[in-house]
Amino acid sequence: MVRLIFILALITGPVTADTLVAARTVRSHAIITPDDIAIKDVAIPGALTIPEEAIGQEARVVLYAGRPIRPGDIGPAAIVDRNQIVRLIYKSGSLQIIADGRSLGRGGIGDYIRVMNLSSRTTVSGTVTADGSVTVGH
Numbered sequence: 001m002v003r004l005i006f007i008l009a010l011i012t013g014p015v016t017a018d019t020l021v022a023a024r025t026v027r028s029h030a031i032i033t034p035d036d037i038a039i040k041d042v043a044i045p046g047a048l049t050i051p052e053e054a055i056g057q058e059a060r061v062v063l064y065a066g067r068p069i070r071p072g073d074i075g076p077a078a079i080v081d082r083n084q085i086v087r088l089i090y091k092s093g094s095l096q097i098i099a100d101g102r103s104l105g106r107g108g109i110g111d112y113i114r115v116m117n118l119s120s121r122t123t124v125s126g127t128v129t130a131d132g133s134v135t136v137g138h
Contacts, residue, residue, distance in 0.1 A: 017043040020054055022063040029106075030059050031077060037069065044068045058108065076108030079132050087133035088115055088126070101134065 023038040030036075032054050039051070047068035048054055057074040080086055080103050088101035101115040107128040115134050116123050126136035 018049050019044045020048040020051060020069045022065050022067055022069060024065050026059045026063040028059055028062050029078070032057050032059060032063075032074065036063075040068075046070050048074075076110065078106040078108050078111075079130075080107045080113065080128050080134070082106055085118075086115060087131075088117060088124070089133055089135045091135060091137045103134070 018039045019042050021038050021040045023036055026032060026036050034051065034055055037051055037054055047070055053071075054069055054074055056077075058077040059073065060075050061073050063069060063073060082103055082105055084103045086101050086103050088099045090097040090099075100118045101124075102118060104114040104116060104123065107113040109128055109130050111128050112125060113128060113134065114123055114125050115136075124136050126134040129135055
C-alpha cells in the first residue's frame with residue numbers, strides 16, 4: 001500500500017495553484033478591470049483563484065500591487081451611496097409601506113445597510129434591491 005501511494009505521488013507531480021493578485025494599486029470603490037489583476041503561480045490560502053470572480057467587482061479596500069485579492073476585499077458595485085435618499089419598502093404578507101429614507105452606508109445589490117426613515121427619524125436595516133430601493137421585513 002505504501003509503495004502504491006509513493007508511485008502515485010511521483011506520477012502526479014507537485015500540485016500548484018494560481019492566486020489572483022493586484023497588478024497595480026487599486027483604490028477603494030474602484031471597479032476592477034482585467035488590467036488591475038494578475039495571476040501568480042503560488043498557492044495562498046483564502047485568496048481568489050479565478051479572474052472572473054474579481055473582474056467587474058468593486059474594491060471594498062485598497063488593493064496593493066502584488067498582494068493577493070481575498071473575497072472580503074471585493075464585492076458587488078455599490079448602487080446606493082451614503083446619505084443618498086432611497087425608497088424604503090416594508091413588506092409583511094400583503095401589507096406594503098413605502099417611505100423615503102436616507103442611506104447611512106454604501107451598498108450593492110443584496111447588501112444589508114442601515115437607513116433612516118425621514119418621516120419618523122427611525123433607523124432600520126434592510127437589503128438593497130436592483131432598483132436602488134431598500135427592502136425591510138419579509
